Amino acid sequence: MRAVIYARYSTELQSRTSVEDQVRICRRRIEQEGWQLTAVYSDRAMSGASHLRPGYQKLLEEARAGMFDVVLAESIDRLSRDQEHIASLYKQLSFRRIPLITIAEGEINELHVGLKGTMSGLYLKDLAQKTHRGLEGRVRQGLSAGGIAYGYDIVRAIGADGQPKTGERAVNNAQADIVRQIFSSFASGKSPRTIVSELNKQAIAGPHGVPWGASTIYGNWRRGTGILNNELYVGRLVWNRQRFVKDPQTGRRQAIPNPPEEWIIEDVPGMRIVDDELWSRVKTRQEGVRTNIMRDDDIRPERARRPKYLFSGLLKCGACGAATSPAVSDITPARTSAIAAPARTVSPSGATSSKSRCSPVFERTSLTPISSPPSWPSTGRSGTGCAARRMPPGAATRSSSPRSNASSPESSMP
Template sequence: MSKRAALYARYSSDLQTDRSIEDQLNLCRSFAEKQGHQIVAEFHDHAKSGASIMGRDALLGMMDAARDGAFDVLIVEALDRISRDQEDLAGIFKRLTHEGVEICAVHDGRADIIQIGIRGLVGALFLQDLAHKVRRGLAGVVRDGRSAGGKAYGYKPVLGMPGELEIVEAEAEVVRRIFEEYAAGAPPRDIAGRLNRDGIEAPRGTEWQASTINGNMKRFNGILQNPIYDGRIVWNRVSMVKDPDTGRRISRPNPESAWQEVPAPHLRIVPAELFQAVADAKSRYRPFSKTMKRNPKRLLSGLLRCGACGGGMSIHGKMGNVTRIKCTKATEARTCENKRPYVIEDIEAGVVSGLKQHFGDPRSIEYFVTVYNAEQQRLSAGDGAEREKAAQRLAAVNKSFQRAADLAIDGVLSSEEAKVRLDELRAERAVIETKLATMPEPPNVVQLRPAVVNRYLGMVKALAMDLQDSGELSDDVKATVRELISKVTVYPTSSGQPPMIEVEGFLSKVLDDAPEQKLKIRGGVMVAGSGFEPPTPGL
């Protein structure tokens, strides 16, 4: 009996060509023809690894089409084209089987649960074996005195000689300058600022940061810690693994015993004495161990942002009981014009006062919910009917498409007539789906969570009392308020005027079915000693 068939093809490396896709599809078309199947869809992913389904739009589109009942059988060259991951392959098989879709591999025939298990295991072993072989090959490259990693700042690859690097003298001068200034006592933030001021392009083409120069002491990266400038190639300092939930590659530091090092005197940029002097200076600093990490010291630690550039803000000095903060980009990269310091104690008091003033009473929160729901309904009033109309038309088009396909299969419509009709319906369906994708979703009616609201109100009251009585906040109070605050932006104002403060908080903490976007609380102008001036009435 003839079945509606979908074809899927994939190749994994960008070193391959689209010819691989066409060869796979031709093989699948021939198989479908021999089986008497009617091909109704083709899906293909180019240069996508089979180790994960993340980023494989065609595969996900095929699964969507299966859920819509668009085909009865999926034809692939081999099961590893679908996935080489045991979990993913089993999951896809389970879902397609649930939708009544069978999988047929050209070389293995109809897939069953035993074949899926075996092929999934073979695919996983293949990936593991491939990883071992790649690492073995890279180790050999390093033993030959060639680079097995990415291009470091100060070097460029030699054309036609894989792994060979040569020094870029203009960049090498910048590297030596960084080492000399650091050895002379200049902190990385000052060095970065001067490089930006002089218009020297950073390694990533944006701007120099202190972290670019200083690096991470656990990972031994950054300009000052790169051993290649000392004429040494060190490999295997980190391992790259894929996050099973996101499919993204992440790096993890390897123990020093696993590192592989070879001399490369022809790549030396920094004199040995200078490199050692910098290494000795940096050895006096060690990263904190996990047991030494503490809770945020202040209420707004890590939440403050500069209103001029969007960068973070950090401690810039302390005198007595007064602590001042400043834009990090202004002090480190020297790329922000907002060099003004702010008193963190005044900002904290202003934020607490603003929270208490806006949401210190349950009636305020109820009023916000009422206004928010009414405004959302008003804005989407016209969209709702339009969206419903488009959805109904899409359903009708899908039915017509199925009916035309069935008539073609039964021979009522000729292949030419069916092609014209199906192409028309495909085009109309694409237009409607695009329209629906760009239309806003109907608004959710948010509801209060009374118990959480009461907890929140008590927390705001305790926060205000702690500040008023002692100026010190307990860790519990700080942790609770930080659950609700996502960002505090400090906007510069004219000289002599206090800054504007804007607080963003998460609605989902106090509301049921809350929207994902954040609520902005305009606090007004902060006045030292009195918090926020009264804002416009209402929310």
């Protein structure tokens, strides 16, 4: 019989030789049975709660291809700790008449799948609860429950009991200055993108040594992420804002916000970097931006950006209804910014166009009383689509552009 072995260990805290140890005892069983070992599948430092493991997926793929006759493992929980996944594996192997044998349980049947699968599921749940309890105890002492925020360093020291201390931090003065600079810049009216641009131009490394990004600064105010939302900078340690649950379809973890009453909040004055007055100014501006974006029950992210022109974000094509967008016009040597309908917009006549309108022209035409038809400059671009058809009669022939002549498409329009 063609036999294969599967081995796995869960975390980096376990011995790296764990896989080799599991393979060795499985080889011994194969030799006793007189089988032929054809392949070894393994996953190192990967949880059995997930089926998205390269070695495990390779095992399933080659089982479907009929490339072996029996599967060996040290125990059933090496294959999976999820009851649904182990049941699915057993069904697939049984369908192809491939026995699943473990050193601990022998040949696996429905009873093993039900009992061991349930026990593995309970083990994972119990482990998660104990881990959560331990982390909460650490936070209650004002220590970190994991990770390190920008502006702080990990303190590595040995305690009185001779064991390494964990969860202690200290303010990094150089990074703390950058944090205060970010808060002051935002409070004075600068956008996160502008702040990011300035930091990157100064070659100031962001968190983890990578360039700064706007989301790193602004983050998500509901989840407390981002430089501007981290309450640790004002001496408050907030933990348990969210929990992670696994999507049964994708197997990936999803962050779910916890209600505020479940948050754990501890005062850690030694971690303060930003004073209360500066923090309040930042929060006030953030609230103003959110109110502007979500006013009138209409969420409009573009309202958070300062418009370049009077009609930015307001103009739409009268023929197709598409929103206009910034473009570059060649009507002047300075290549002034223009507003244009989207490229290749289809007009009612079936034609396409990428015509542009200079924004200052729109503003002058709208704000100045119109006593005579306005003179619309031509961009000299080809096309007879919806934007061109919205031009006033004879506008192309009145254009001062040297490109506008009797041979141009615009001059022949009614």
